[in-house]
Amino acid sequence: MKKNLLSGLVIIAMLIFSLQPVIAGESVLDEIxxxxxxxxxxxANYAPQSFLNDKGELEGFDISVAKEIAKRLGVKAEFITPDWDLITAGKWGKRWDISVGSMTPTKERKNALLFTIPYYSSPAQFAVHSKNTTIKTVDDLADKVIGVASETTNERFLQQDLEIEDTKITYLAWKPKDGNMKTYPTDANHIEDLSLGDGARLDAVFTSRQTLAQSIKAGCGSGCPIKMLGDPMYYEPLSVALDKSRANSESLISKLNEIIDSMYADGTLVKLSMQFYETDLIPKR
Structure with a gap:
């Protein structure tokens, strides 16, 4: 009995020893x-953050940030373009490792995702058709049809249930009436609908100021007769996201924060912001 017990203990010890490299390599960072x-x-359709250029390659601020993160990790970046609601829902099943998609770390999203420190901030802005002469302030939108991307902070703002840590949110004096808030898969879709004509499908859209500026500059493909309305409603921090359900992600979060800090320190983030937005959207640290 004692001999068998001793032999069994030796086998168990050997198994534990043989598994140590596997156990040590189970962190998400080590896997990557x-x-x-x-x-x-x-x-893939969110210029100037991320878009397909004339060569069919992904380009934009978020793309450049992701490539720089990969470079400083010593690995290559491979891009995947799932629907936004799949990204924000979490439980990615290792189909992708991180999201670099201008995501705001809301209280709701933190139930499914982990977030790094912000790598830039974004002003949220209304816009109307350039031929409109009756909508002069945001209060004039109270009974109008407004386009917004689904599962975004902008949609939550209009619904008046947006919560962002360390960000003061002042809501409008009104909420869109039933049926007056039309949601779209991505911002480019509602901007296109607004460009079709004043009130043709939409009276206004609500998205990031830089997305509107890029659309106006690029012409929405074939003319973009829209104009911004009023001042930004709020500024939101934007972070890299990870899947909360994926075990052992702590070391990757720490490494990403270290890399983002270094990109603040050496001016890389400001340089990329000026390149793609022609303005400095990088928070001061």
Whole structure:
């Protein structure tokens, strides 16, 4: 009995010893470093944050940030473009490792996702058709049809249930009436509908100021007769997101924060902001 017990203990000890490298390599960071690739989810139709250029390649502020993160990790960036609601829902099943898609770390999203420190901030802005002469202030939108991307902070703002830590939110004196808030898969879709004509499908849209500026500059493909309305409603911090359901992500969060800090320190984030937005959207640290 004692001999069998001793033999059993030796076998168990050998198994534990043999498993140590596997156990040590189970962190998400180690998995990414071992693969030599970090899989990044983003939006393929969200200029100037992320979009397909004339060569069919992803380009934009978020794309450049993701590539720089990969470079400083010593790996390659591989991009995946799932629907936004799939990204914000979490439980990614290792289909991608991180999301670099201008995501705000809301209280609701933190139930499913982990977030890094912000890498920039974004002003939320209304816009109307350029030929409109009756909508002069945001209060004039109270009974109008407004387009907004679904599952976004902008949609939550209009619904008046947006919560962002360390960000003061002052809501409008009104909420869109039933049926007056039309949701779209992405911002480019509602901007296109607004450009079709004043009141043709929409009276206004609500998105980021830089998205509107890029659309106006680029012409929405074939002319973009829209104009911004009033001042930004709020400024939101934007972070890299990770899947909360994926175990052992702590070391990756720490490493990403270290990398983002270094991009603040050496001016990389400001440089990219000026390149794609022609303005400095980087918070002071």
């Amino acid at each position: 470093l071992a693969a030599g690739v970090i899989k990044v989810s983003t939006d």
